[in-house]
Amino acid sequence: MLIDEVSQKPGFWSSSGPKSDIVLSSRIRLARNIHSLPFPAVLEENESYIIRHSIERFASESRYSGNVRLIDLKRLEDHEKRFLRERNIITHEMETSPKSLVLLSSGEDFTILVNEQDHYRIQVIKPGLQIEEAYRLADTVDDELNRFVFYAYSEDYGYLTASPANLGTGLRCSMLLHLPALAFKNRIGEMVPYLKERGVDLRGTVGENRKTIGSIFQISNRTSLGLSEVDIIEIMDSAANVLVSTEDSLRDETVLTSRVKLEDRVFRSLGILRYARTVSYGEAMEHLSNVRFGVILAFIKGLEIHVINDMMVNIQRSHLQNYFGETIVSNGQCDRLRAEYISAMLRNIGER
Amino acid sequence: MLIDEVSQKPGFWSSSGPKSDIVLSSRIRLARNIHSLPFPAVLEENESYIIRHSIERFASESRYSGNVRLIDLKRLEDHEKRFLRERNIITHEMETSPKSLVLLSSGEDFTILVNEQDHYRIQVIKPGLQIEEAYRLADTVDDELNRFVFYAYSEDYGYLTASPANLGTGLRCSMLLHLPALAFKNRIGEMVPYLKERGVDLRGTVGENRKTIGSIFQISNRTSLGLSEVDIIEIMDSAANVLVSTEDSLRDETVLTSRVKLEDRVFRSLGILRYARTVSYGEAMEHLSNVRFGVILAFIKGLEIHVINDMMVNIQRSHLQNYFGETIVSNGQCDRLRAEYISAMLRNIGER
Numbered sequence: 001m002l003i004d005e006v007s008q009k010p011g012f013w014s015s016s017g018p019k020s021d022i023v024l025s026s027r028i029r030l031a032r033n034i035h036s037l038p039f040p041a042v043l044e045e046n047e048s049y050i051i052r053h054s055i056e057r058f059a060s061e062s063r064y065s066g067n068v069r070l071i072d073l074k075r076l077e078d079h080e081k082r083f084l085r086e087r088n089i090i091t092h093e094m095e096t097s098p099k100s101l102v103l104l105s106s107g108e109d110f111t112i113l114v115n116e117q118d119h120y121r122i123q124v125i126k127p128g129l130q131i132e133e134a135y136r137l138a139d140t141v142d143d144e145l146n147r148f149v150f151y152a153y154s155e156d157y158g159y160l161t162a163s164p165a166n167l168g169t170g171l172r173c174s175m176l177l178h179l180p181a182l183a184f185k186n187r188i189g190e191m192v193p194y195l196k197e198r199g200v201d202l203r204g205t206v207g208e209n210r211k212t213i214g215s216i217f218q219i220s221n222r223t224s225l226g227l228s229e230v231d232i233i234e235i236m237d238s239a240a241n242v243l244v245s246t247e248d249s250l251r252d253e254t255v256l257t258s259r260v261k262l263e264d265r266v267f268r269s270l271g272i273l274r275y276a277r278t279v280s281y282g283e284a285m286e287h288l289s290n291v292r293f294g295v296i297l298a299f300i301k302g303l304e305i306h307v308i309n310d311m312m313v314n315i316q317r318s319h320l321q322n323y324f325g326e327t328i329v330s331n332g333q334c335d336r337l338r339a340e341y342i343s344a345m346l347r348n349i350g351e352r
Numbered sequence: 353m354l355i356d357e358v359s360q361k362p363g364f365w366s367s368s369g370p371k372s373d374i375v376l377s378s379r380i381r382l383a384r385n386i387h388s389l390p391f392p393a394v395l396e397e398n399e400s401y402i403i404r405h406s407i408e409r410f411a412s413e414s415r416y417s418g419n420v421r422l423i424d425l426k427r428l429e430d431h432e433k434r435f436l437r438e439r440n441i442i443t444h445e446m447e448t449s450p451k452s453l454v455l456l457s458s459g460e461d462f463t464i465l466v467n468e469q470d471h472y473r474i475q476v477i478k479p480g481l482q483i484e485e486a487y488r489l490a491d492t493v494d495d496e497l498n499r500f501v502f503y504a505y506s507e508d509y510g511y512l513t514a515s516p517a518n519l520g521t522g523l524r525c526s527m528l529l530h531l532p533a534l535a536f537k538n539r540i541g542e543m544v545p546y547l548k549e550r551g552v553d554l555r556g557t558v559g560e561n562r563k564t565i566g567s568i569f570q571i572s573n574r575t576s577l578g579l580s581e582v583d584i585i586e587i588m589d590s591a592a593n594v595l596v597s598t599e600d601s602l603r604d605e606t607v608l609t610s611r612v613k614l615e616d617r618v619f620r621s622l623g624i625l626r627y628a629r630t631v632s633y634g635e636a637m638e639h640l641s642n643v644r645f646g647v648i649l650a651f652i653k654g655l656e657i658h659v660i661n662d663m664m665v666n667i668q669r670s671h672l673q674n675y676f677g678e679t680i681v682s683n684g685q686c687d688r689l690r691a692e693y694i695s696a697m698l699r700n701i702g703e704r
Contacts, residue, residue: 260688264629271627275702277616336612343704350627352695 002071003083003322006104016306017128021296022244024176024216024309027088027125028134030142031118031161031170033152039162040099040115048099051119055103055112058148064141067106074098083318088125091116110141117162118170120145129244131173131236135229157225168225173236175219176205177243180293181250183215184262191243199223200239213282214289214312219243255297266294270350273342278335284315284342291346300350311345354423355435355674358456368658369480373648374596376528376568376661379477380486382494383470383513383522385504391514392451392467400451403471407455407464410500416493419458426450435670440477443468462493469514470522472497481592483525487585509577520577525588527571528557529595532645533602535567536614543595551575552591565634566641566664571595607649618646622702625694630687636667636694643698655701663697 017023033039034054037047059070073081073094084090084102094100094116101114113121122141124134152160159170166172182188188202195202199222204212219239221232254262269290273279279287292308294300313319320337321328328334369375385391386406389399411422425433425446436442436454446452446468453466465473474493476486504512511522518524534540540554547554551574556564571591573584606614621642625631631639644660646652665671672689673680680686 260630260684264691267627267629268624271623271625272620273623274627275619275623277619278612332612339616347704352699 002076002080003318006084006087006089015127017126017130019240019244020128021305022177022179022247023129023240024178025125025127026129026131026134026240027123027174027176028131028138029172029174030122030138031159031163031166031172032120032122032142032145032149033160033162034119035150035152037119037152040097040117040119041162043099043115048115051115052101054149055101055114055120058112058145059103062144062148064105064144068103069105070101070103073100073102079318079321083322086316086318087313093117110137112141112145118166120149129175129237129240131175131240132233135171135173135233139229164225166224168223168227169229169232171221171224171229171232173221173232175236175240177217177219177240177247178215178289178292179217179243179247180215180289181247181254182243184254184258185250187246187250188217191246195219195239195242196222198239199227199235202243214285215293216285216289251297262297263294263299266290266297266299267350270294270300270346274346274349275343276339278332279339279342280335281315281317281338284338285312288312288315288342303346303349307345311342315341354428354432355670358436358439358441367479369478369482371592371596372480373657374529374531374599375481375592376530377477377479378481378483378486378592379475379526379528380483380490381524381526382474382490383511383515383518383524384472384474384494384497384501385470385512385514387502387504389471389504392449392469392471393514395451395467400467403467404453406501407453407466407472410464410497411455414496414500416457416496420455422453422455425452425454431670431673435674438668438670439665445469462489464493464497470518472501481527481589481596483527483588483592484585487523487525487581491581516577518576520575520579521581521584523573523576523581523584525573525584527588527592529569529571529592529599530567530641530644531569531595531599532567532641533599533606534595536606536610537602539598539602540569543598547571547591547594548574550591551579551587566637567645568637568641603649614649615646615651618642618649618651619702622646622652622698626698626701627695628691630684631691631694632687633667633669633690636690637664640664640667640694652702655698659697663694667693 034051037050055070059065059068081090081095085092085095089111090102090113094113097115099115103112103114105111110122110124113123122138122145124138126134154160158168161167161170179188182191192202201220201222203218205216205218206212221236269287273287273291288308288311291300292305295303295305295308314323315338317328317334320334320341323341324337328337386403389402407422411417411420433442433447437444437447441463442454442465446465449467451467455464455466457463462474462476465475474490474497476490478486506512510520513519513522531540534543544554553572553574555570557568557570558564573588576584621639625639625643640660640663643652644657647655647657647660666675667690669680669686672686672693675693676689680689
């Protein structure tokens with residue numbers, strides 16, 4: 001079973017990395033296309049063959065052969081695709097596309113998305129602030145893939161990509177950050193223009209805006225064209241460090257000035273999570289975010305951050321279905337199983 | 353110490369009585385005044401002497417002598433008066449009046465309020481639906497008091513009272529009921545006119561309206577004039593029985609149709625009460641009401657209703673001050689101590 005295999009490996013969120021109390025993950029994505037073939041959106045069936053053939057050769061003949069597995073998404077059950085998407089392995093678009101494949105490496109070190117927006121997207125996700133390390137691995141995979149694929153590349157524009165936003169290096173670098181103190185103090189708004197000036201977008205994880213759940217935000221590079229890979233990594237690294245140090249100092253300040261209010265919020269969330277009989281994904285994320293903050297501030301003892309990180313992944317629908325071994329047919333059932341899972345995970349936590 | 357003495361006796365709420373899952377208490381109050389003396393609001397200092405002298409004789413010479421204690425409220429500390437008011441022994445008006453006294457009997461079986469609105473108000477509060485039993489005791493005390501006081505009485509109007517609403521029998525009969533199913537189903541509104549037609553007022557416990565906290569409502573007889581004591585007791589008894597049976601059948605129905613929603617509400621309240629670090633009186637009452645409902649419905653095991661009833665009394669400010677032996681100087685401090693008290697009382701309750 002694909003799901004069992006994937007879910008037994010530790011997710012990127014459950015390992016710890018540098019600054020991982022704030023930076024959940026660092027992601028590198030390289031967009032690559034085959035020379036003189038149309039982009040996936042307008043690709044004919046017979047042209048698709050070339051793309052598939054190249055990735056099959058990569059899987060069996062590259063230095064990674066034996067440690068990778070190529071999966072044709074149209075052969076998967078819906079809930080298996082959903083499971084992969086919930087783990088951030090494939091994108092929402094790929095769930096419904098008949099042309100898409102994904103190449104998984106052992107340990108989920110890297111993945112290659114085939115026929116998403118671009119023919120190939122090399123993706124590396126590492127826990128914590130490890131943007132440079134993630135880039136180094138992506139770069140190595142890129143060199144290897146290039147042995148099997150003749151890349152579309154222009155002297156003027158660099159790598160040609162389906163979206164103009166990725167032209168140039170084809171590099172998209174993003175990080176997920178947990179910023180509860182900035183959110184608590186309503187300070188996210190002022191960070192947006194500050195980062196924008198420096199070429200970095202700060203977004204919520206819901207929709208395209210600053211809206212988010214659980215105080216989890218994403219930063220990514222605004223553009224790829226006209227900058228070198230090293231420039232982009234530097235910009236992103238420095239943006240992340242600014243957010244980390246701002247969040248850190250706000251945490252100290254907030255504990256000093258609003259300790260009771262903060263403790264109350266953290267422990268109420270813990271109480272609700274331990275006792276609710278039905279809880280939506282959004283509400284659960286809000287409370288898990290507060291509990292995570294409470295663990296970081298040492299209000300809550302006996303609970304590890306990585307356990308909460310895992311829960312944030314595992315409270316999604318296909319993950320719950322897999323955990324309980326029960327087909328989920330309604331939102332009501334899903335919300336009840338989510339509440340049951342959470343209260344089991346938090347048993348005996350936070351007793352006075 | 354008066355407070356220690358009073359608080360060691362079981363409150364009327366902590367004992368159980370008939371239908372006490374729904375009827376918290378039955379209260380009888382008889383308004384009596386001395387013949388040809390002005391009502392307390394317009395009483396002169398020298399006239400007040402007669403009222404005091406009569407109740408002192410009652411205390412030392414009646415059949416209750418040795419088992420009663422007469423307390424001059426102006427000799428008490430503010431927080432002691434507040435404590436008595438929080439236990440429903442004295443009224444809010446008496447807290448600030450320099451003329452008021454209260455006679456307490458052992459076990460709080462009955463009290464006589466002196467110089468509240470009337471010269472004397474005999475008050476009996478019993479747990480559960482015991483309106484007749486309460487009346488019998490009040491009637492006996494009334495006969496005894498009459499040996500020491502020449503009552504103001506008119507052949508046309510009956511007992512003369514400060515408020516025209518009490519003219520006639522001088523009997524005010526009221527009950528506190530916990531009606532969470534009627535409140536959950538938004539059915540309180542339709543009970544109001546039904547009871548009004550039958551001479552019974554249904555009110556919330558906050559202000560004069562249907563507003564309430566914790567789904568606790570009060571019913572009382574609308575008028576005293578033109579009805580005999582037996583009529584009033586009958587009317588009130590039947591009103592209480594209608595509410596009890598409606599609430600009972602709604603409870604069964606609600607559990608059948610909304611079990612998950614109801615369980616979720618009950619257990620979330622329990623979770624918040626166990627974990628909050630600061631909680632207002634009103635919010636605590638709402639959650640305690642849900643928890644009480646959960647105990648009655650057997651969702652929550654290992655918790656007795658009388659413990660929750662006690663908590664509903666003990667989370668008031670002077671009671672908390674007494675419990676912690678700590679002077680409460682701010683609302684913030686009060687809310688923190690309330691949260692601490694509640695979480696201590698609910699330790700280990702409701703674990704899955």
